[in-house]
Amino acid sequence: MLPIILGMKTKPWTLVILALLHILAPFGNMLVNALRSGRTLPQQWHYWFDVLPKYLLFVYIGLPILAGIFIYMCRRWSYWAYLGCIALIFVSNLYSYWTSMNWPTLIALVAVLVVDILIVAYFVVPSVQKIYFDPRMRWWEAAPRYNFNHEGTVNGQAAFIKNLSQGGMFMTSGPQLNEGDKVEVAWNYENQECKVSGLAVYKGPQGVGVRFDHSPETQKQTKLVISKLHQKGLIVVERLPGPEDSFVTWCKKLFTKGEGLFPKFRG
Structure with missing residues (x-):
């Protein structure tokens, strides 16, 4: 029996936010690296684009952006592509710690590892996997x-x-x-x-x-x-998105009722 989607007419806001955070992650990486190295943002920009090897530049900028795009696409193949990006990012962070063993690098590695585990745990929730693996569950793509x-x-x-x-x-x-x-x-x-x-x-x-x-x-x-x-x-x-599907309403439900973090299905 095909599950029924409960109370949703737009793409889940959680996925939109996670995708956006990944896409904006390179800017956060640049700020953190600038603070740790004592550089200004323009100096950090110059260092990244003129000094760093191109493969590291891809890890710092390309992989997070790709991961965000893969999250937003909501396809079976993009699910596995996203996990691949996360794995490569973690391996690169582990390599950075291995080549520069110090407390700041270790703290950064642990922080990234905890965040990665939480995000990956979200994507293994059955209701989240449904919308990646079953096209019928992507209600926002349904024709009018x-x-x-x-x-x-x-x-x-x-x-x-x-x-x-x-x-x-x-x-x-x-x-x-x-x-x-x-x-x-x-x-x-x-x-x-x-x-x-x-x-x-x-x-x-x-x-x-x-x-x-x-x-x-x-x-x-x-x-x-x-x-x-x-x-x-x-x-x-009734099938069109309305005020109840807005980001503000979603936030209110999340923080007052604890609803909206995961898609809900019946049947």
Whole structure:
């Protein structure tokens, strides 16, 4: 059964913040290194770009930025790419300590290690992994859904299609279906006929969700219908991000109720 996302319409703010912190990390690295070496920021900039070997420059600047981009992309491959970046950063920090054993370097190494462990621990939480490994869980990438409320047929039997998107539909009546069943959907809307194959991906008390398996022709047909629905303003407003999905609201929930750190699913 496909899990249901609870109370979320945008990309999780935790992932956005973690991505941003990684992307901004080189500026923090530059400031810390400047303080430790007694240089000004312009002097540290000159040292990094004119004196440091290029591979170290990549470690200090390139890897954290790449790690942040990989976090933000939310893909199966980007998950493993992110862990690879973290591993390389840790190895480089370990090498720095090995070549310069002193208390400041050791403290910096331990601090980075603790932060890395906490971040990696976050990404092994099952609910976080779901959105990286299962494309269906990335709710913010879903195509806009429109109120359709139109009769059609599913596998040759009469069905009522409540809403429609470019990628699928939700029907509230029709033939008995189970998740994983293949379906053939057809409808005629304002003299625009459409026949498309699909797969039942969700079955609940209110109806069945179908994901379309488009051909180039059905992609075009569905797009024309979606265009008409959009012109009529029939978009399902409840599925759009609202004030409750803002960063400020997320912060309030996090600090007052302890909610929002991890995605929540039911089922």
